Amino acid sequence: MNNKVLLNLIDITVSFEGFLALNKLNLNLKKGELRAVIGPNGAGKTTFLDVITGKVKPTKGEVIFKGKSLLGRKEHKIARLGVGRKFQSPRIFENLTVQENLEISVSTPKSPLNLINKNIKDEQLNEIERLMKIVNLAQKVDSKAGSLSHGQKQWLEIAMLVGQKPDLMLVDEPVAGLTDEETDLTADLLKSLSGENTVVVIDHDMEFIRRLDSNVSVLNQGTVLCEGTMETIQKDQKVIDVYLGR
Numbered sequence: 463m464n465n466k467v468l469l470n471l472i473d474i475t476v477s478f479e480g481f482l483a484l485n486k487l488n489l490n491l492k493k494g495e496l497r498a499v500i501g502p503n504g505a506g507k508t509t510f511l512d513v514i515t516g517k518v519k520p521t522k523g524e525v526i527f528k529g530k531s532l533l534g535r536k537e538h539k540i541a542r543l544g545v546g547r548k549f550q551s552p553r554i555f556e557n558l559t560v561q562e563n564l565e566i567s568v569s570t571p572k573s574p575l576n577l578i579n580k581n582i583k584d585e586q587l588n589e590i591e592r593l594m595k596i597v598n599l600a601q602k603v604d605s606k607a608g609s610l611s612h613g614q615k616q617w618l619e620i621a622m623l624v625g626q627k628p629d630l631m632l633v634d635e636p637v638a639g640l641t642d643e644e645t646d647l648t649a650d651l652l653k654s655l656s657g658e659n660t661v662v663v664i665d666h667d668m669e670f671i672r673r674l675d676s677n678v679s680v681l682n683q684g685t686v687l688c689e690g691t692m693e694t695i696q697k698d699q700k701v702i703d704v705y706l707g708r
């Protein structure tokens with residue numbers, strides 16, 4: 463694991479007409495790290511992701527990614543710098559096959575893909591094969607993405623995100639609506655991506671977060687209440703009071 467800091471959020475404040483959605487939030491992320499971000503509804507988790515991707519502009523604070531400030535940059539520029547995001551509901555091309563979806567994800571502005579001529583390079587085909595194995599969809603290569611189960615659609619989208627090779631992957635509530643078995647598989651999948659990839663996962667499901675076996679940042683009222691392993695944060699009285707409700 464590389465100890466290099468990839469992302470630095472410094473004293474981030476976001477005010478929506480006077481309401482502080484984020485309030486002096488500080489968070490650092492190392493390259494190759496898997497980080498879970500949890501917190502009760504309204505804690506500021508989505509706003510935190512929106513600040514990183516440039517969707518929401520902080521009122522105060524600084525966001526440093528790969529040593530560069532992200533403030534004032536447009537969303538597509540931030541994406542091009544290497545920030546990828548997976549939204550809660552899968553955004554896949556339902557009428558295309560699994561293979562075609564992945565072909566789109568591995569094509570870049572430098573080596574665009576022409577789906578009609580299928581002028582796909584060997585290295586792209588190898589990458590697609592690798593991605594399909596990672597998410598266990600090799601048997602579904604020719605199936606229409608729309609015919610997949612909800613869990614499989616989530617995994618396909620995660621594979622598509624990996625295929626884009628972002629330096630940072632932001633994954634928003636990937637297990638909402640999944641079965642217990644699918645939830646476990648998703649945790650194992652995200653875990654397997656760390657090291658090679660830097661991943662931030664936001665979710666409510668404590669069993670899922672536990673299985674990720676990562677460091678956890680607990681958000682409350684727009685700020686980081688506590689950080690550490692699941693074991694550590696579970697013993698923290700502040701967390702017990704506000705989040706676990708015990």
Ligand code: ADP
Pocket residue numbers: 478481482483501502503504505506507508509510
């Ligand atoms: P979470 O994802 O943890 O549930 P959010 O980041 O969505 O929390 O929201 C944090 C707080 O900011 C909530 O109280 C929410 O109502 C408020 N909020 C979020 N977006 C807006 C907005 N565009 N305008 C006003 N208030 C907002």
